[in-house]
Amino acid sequence: MTNRPLPDSVPSPGGGRTPKEPAGPAAAPAPVPAGLPGAAPGPVPGPASPASPAATAVRPAAGPGPVGSPSSGAARRGTRPGRGGPGRRSPLARGGWTPWLYLAPALVVIGGLLVYPVYQLGLISFLEYTQAQVSGGQPTTFQGLGNYAALFRDEQFWQVLLATVVFAAACVVSTLAVGCALAVLLTRVRAVPRLALMLAALGAWATPAVTGSTVWLLLFDPDFGPVNRVLGLGDHSWTYDRYSAFALVLLEVVWCSFPFVMVTVYAGIRAVPSEVLEAASLDGASQWRIWRSVLAPMLRPILVVVTIQSVIWDFKVFTQIYVMTNGGGIAGQNLVLNVYAYQKAFASSQYSLGSAIGVVMLLILLAVTLVYLRLLRRQGEEL
Secondary structure (H helix, E strand, O other): OOOOOOOOEEEOOOOOEEEOOOOOHHHOOOOOOOOOOOOOOOOOOOOOOOOOHHHHOOOOOOOOOOOOOHHHHHHHHOOOOOOOOOOOOOOHHHHHHHHHHHHHHHHHHHHHHHHHHHHHHHHHHOEEOEHHHHHOOOOOEEOOOHHHHHHHOOHHHHHHHHHHHHHHHHHHHHHHHHHHHHHHHHOOOOHHHHHHHHHHHHHHHHOOHHHHHHHHHHHOOOOOOHHHHHHOOOOOOOOOOHHHHHHHHHHHHHHHHHHHHHHHHHHHHHHOOHHHHHHHHHOOOOHHHHHHHHHHHHOHHHHHHHHHHHHHHHHOOOHHHHHHOOOOOHHHOOOOHHHHHHHHHHHOOEHHHHHHHHHHHHHHHHHHHHHHHHHHHHOOOOO
């Protein structure tokens, strides 16, 4: 009688066949002790159950995952994956010093030409520094905020500050309006008129402020100026009245400042896809609507730059006022802060008061710039 091998399955009571269980102590599945990962809920086996090597063996811990996975890297470092862990390298450790090394020469030059003079300006504003201290006749004494207190008690300072703010705002708005309008015009004319307008604008931009102011004085001269003859104004003096003098200086400031805005905005318009402008034209939008609803939102980062530059330049206008109004106009009616500081420092030899005015101007410009940038960031603009 031959021994036939047993089949892999045996009949079940329901008529089916069930797999045959392998014999031996190792055939029983290894229970996972309660409390370990992967353990199924249920009663813990008691001590009466037979202890076998397979039953009491603990499943080994899971090994590291695939190469490059977060779990494998975290297991090797011993930290949790994520941001801010102890094993995360800082930007400087990943080569963040390289840009600063390239910027170091420029930072050194800026520190020598800007930071040190600003430091000296602030230092003198806290001292008693007049002609007596400059010549060495009297020692320099520390005044603290005394110069600022004397400056803020001066009514003329507040009048000059108000005139400076209004004049600078008018210059900025006029410069942006003229520059943006001519930038749009450059995109509408042919090559030859565009080149002529570019050359004329760059010529005005390259003209020194003293030369430009002198030329504008000759144009509006009451005796020999061609403007009065064309307009039939006779011997009308443009610099005698306060408002006409400010208007004349405003025209000269806009004339020498609009080329920067025009060239910058024109470059930004050229970067706008032509399909966007064509779609707006096909929808029936006018040129003003295209500028207000299409170009201006897309050019907002560029407009931010030219606006801040214009605010800084126009707020500290000196040469045009000093040359065209002969040092601030009759009885100082056309004074701005820069000319006022010059008169206090050099005409009156009150260098500490002139330095205090310079510090106030610096703080005002920083505050205006920071507030403007903060408002733009609140609106979600990328700068």
